[in-house]
Amino acid sequence: MPHSRIPEAAPAGLRQQPQPRLVTGTGPVIGRALQILGTFTAQHPLLSLSELARKTGLPVSTVHRMLGELLAWGALERDEHGRYRVGLRLWEVGSLAPRTQGLRERALPYLEDLAALTRENVQLAVREESEIVFVERIGSSSAVPTLTRVGGRLAITATGVGLVLLAHAPAHVQDAALARRIQRHTPFTLTDSGQLRRVLAQVRTCGYAVSDRQLSADTLSVAAPVTTAAGEVAAAVSLVVRHGSMPVGALADLVRTSSRAISRVLHTPIS
Known part of the structure; x- marks a missing residue:
């Protein structure tokens, strides 16, 4: 069945990207660039x-x-109105992140099969500390409609993938995530x-997680782990x-079948 990737602007409810804990205007050049x-x-x-100066607090x-x-390096580009945006060179470097590079390529055929079979949204995510980052999403x-996008982040407790990743995270990550005020x-x-x-605990026992209308009032998410x-x-x-x-x-059943297939591929060394 045909399916397509869904381009979408970041809707209300999608979490802002966390701002780096960097030095102020008196700090190193690299710190200011980041x-x-x-x-x-x-x-x-x-x-x-002017917006960049205001948001960073730099002169x-x-x-x-x-x-x-x-701009010279390619980390940023300018549009026809003189505004700045992230450049392709930065995207190229980011795509080399080892946790997502091999994972996404090897998982993609199975994600596409699952999307073609169900004609629903299929997502792949990894954990970074107590947040999740989406490395792929496919849908028809x-x-x-969902609140996710490739490269987007969400709080870890409100989504199916987040609950799976948190359930298998170290105890200190779980404690930190659950100690914070959780957005409703x-x-x-x-x-x-x-x-x-x-x-x-139930996720660890049954092997999958369910997020029922936790993130938006009309969606249900079912997720399963991918293992090394x-x-x-x-x-x-x-x-x-x-x-x-x-x-x-x-x-x-569908999600666990796909997650097991992806896990088997990850278990096989690349020749």
């Missing part, structure tokens, strides 16, 4: 010189000088740490459907 790059988010992909003259160097034009996205969002700990040859959970794959459209058990 501070400038860190201001670009899905919500603000295009920024002017306009400093930002202007740094922008010249970033008839699938329910819908009336169904789980915010009680004790209840979430019970959910994480050493048995570590490297990623999570999920199906996101409209709430009430498919039985959870059937979704779980």
Whole structure:
């Protein structure tokens, strides 16, 4: 069945990219450059010189000088209105991140098969500290809209992939994630740490996670872990459907079949 990747602007509810903990204007040159790059988010992909200076707190003259160097290297580009955006060279470097490079390429055929079979949203995510980063998403034009995008981040407790990754994370990561105030996205969002700990234990027992209307009121996500040859959970794959459209058990069977297939591929050394 045909399917397509879904381009979408960052909708309300998608978390802002976290700002790097970097030095201020008196700090090293690299720190200031990264501070400038860190201001670009899905919500603000295009920024002017004055906006960059305001968001970073750096002098306009400093930002202007740094922008010249970033443009020359290809980390940034300028549009026809003189605004700045992330450049292709930076994307090329980012695509070499070892945790996503081999994972995405090897998982993609199975993600595409799952998307073609279900004509629903299929997602692949990894964990970074107590957040999740989406490294791939596929869906059809008839699938329910979601709040995710490739490269986007979400809080770890509100999504199926997040619950899987948190359930298999080290104890200190779980403690940190559950100690923070948890944002309520819908009336169904789980915010009680004790209840979430019970959910994480259930995820480890049954081998999949369910996020029912926790992130948006009309979606249900079912996710399963992707493991390495050493048995570590490297990623999570999920199906996101409209709430009430498919039985959870059937979704779980499909997702677990795909996650096991991807895991087997990861267990095989690249020749």
